[in-house]
Amino acid sequence: MSKTQTNLKSLSQIAVTGAFLAICAQIAxxxxxxxxxxxxxxxxxxxxxxxxxxTVSIFxxxxxxxxxxxxxxxxxxxxxxxxxxxxxYIAGFLITGxxxxxxxxxxxxxxxxxxxxAAGLALCYLFGTVWYAHVLGSRGETxxxxxxxxxxxxxxxxxxxxxLALSEVLCRRLKKISYFKN
Numbered sequence: 001m002s003k004t005q006t007n008l009k010s011l012s013q014i015a016v017t018g019a020f021l022a023i024c025a026q027i028a029x030x031x032x033x034x035x036x037x038x039x040x041x042x043x044x045x046x047x048x049x050x051x052x053x054x055t056v057s058i059f060x061x062x063x064x065x066x067x068x069x070x071x072x073x074x075x076x077x078x079x080x081x082x083x084x085x086x087x088x089y090i091a092g093f094l095i096t097g098x099x100x101x102x103x104x105x106x107x108x109x110x111x112x113x114x115x116x117x118a119a120g121l122a123l124c125y126l127f128g129t130v131w132y133a134h135v136l137g138s139r140g141e142t143x144x145x146x147x148x149x150x151x152x153x154x155x156x157x158x159x160x161x162x163x164l165a166l167s168e169v170l171c172r173r174l175k176k177i178s179y180f181k182n
Contacts, residue, residue, distance in 0.1 A: 009179075010053055013048075013049055013053060013057075013179070013180070014049065014053055014056055014057045014060065015057075015060075017041075017044075017045045017048065017049055017053075017054070017057040018057045018060050018061045018064070020041055020044065020045070021038065021041040021042070021045060021057065021058065021061040021071070022061065022064075022069075022071035023041075024036065024037035024038050024040055024041030025037070025038045025041070025071060025072055025073045026073070026074075026075065028073045028074060030074075031155070033085075033086050033089060033128070033132070033151070033152045033156070034073040034074065034086070035155075035156065035159065036073045037163065038073070038090075038093065039093075039121060039124075039156075039160050039163050039164075040163035040164075040166060040167055042058060042093050042096055042097070043117050043163060043164050043167035044167045044170060044171060045057045045058060045097075046058075046096070046097060046100045046117065047113065047117075047167060047168070047171040048171050048174060048175070048180050049180075050104060051097070051100045051101030051102075051104040052101060054097055054100065054101075055094070055097030055098060055100070055101050058093050058094055058096075058097045059094060059097070061093075062082075062090060062091070062093065062094060064077070065077045065078070065081060065082070065090070066078070066079055066082055072090065073086075083135070084135060085131070085132045085135045085136055086128070086132065087131060087135070088127050088128035088129070088130065088131020088132060088134075088135075089124060089125075089127075089128030089131075089132075089152075090128075091127060091128075091131070092123065092124025092125070092126075092127040092128045093124060095120065095123045095124055095127055096117065096120030096121055096123065096124050097120070099116060099119060099120040099123060100113075100116055100117060100120055103116045104116075110168060114164060114168065117164060118161075118164065121160060121164075125152075125153045125156075128152065129145070129148050129149055129152050129153055130145075132148050132152050133145055133148045136148075
C-alpha cells in the first residue's frame with residue numbers, strides 16, 4: 001500500500017470511529033450523568049485504531065461537539081455541554097486516550113491493555129466527578145465529593161466493566177477485517 005493510501009485509510013478509520021463515538025453517545029438512559037455507550041466507543045476506538053489514531057478520533061469527536069455538532073448524549077453539542085456538569089467526563093475520555101497512548105507500547109497483550117483502559121476510565125471518573133462537583137458548587141449547590149461519586153461513578157462501574165468486555169469481543173472480531181488490520 002502506498003503512503004497516500006495508508007494516510008487515506010488512517011483518516012477514514014479516524015472518521016468512521018468518530019462517527020461511531022457519536023452513535024454510541026446517543027444510546028443513552030437519562031440520569032444525572034447519562035448512562036451511554038460512550039465508554040464502549042472509547043474502548044473500541046483505542047483497541048481498534050491504537051493509541052495515536054484512537055486518541056485523535058476521540059479529540060476530533062470532542063472538538064466537533066465543542067463547536068456545536070450534536071454528537072454528545074441526547075444529541076447535544078456546544079461549549080455549554082463541556083462547561084456543564086458532565087463536561088469533565090467528556091474531557092476524561094481524552095485522558096483515557098492519552099493514558100492508553102502512553103502505555104500502549106509496553107502492553108503486550110489484551111489483559112494489560114484492558115488494565116490500562118480501566119485505569120484511564122478511573123482517571124476519567126476522577127476528573128469528571130471533580131468537575132461535576134465544581135460546576136454544581138459554582139451554581140450554589142452543596143456537593144460532597146463522596147455523594148458525587150455515589151451519583152456519578154458507582155452506578156456505572158459494573159456497566160462500564162461489561163462495556164470493556166464487550167469491546168474486547170467486538171475488537172477481536174473486527175481486527176479480522178482487512179480495514180482494521182494495521
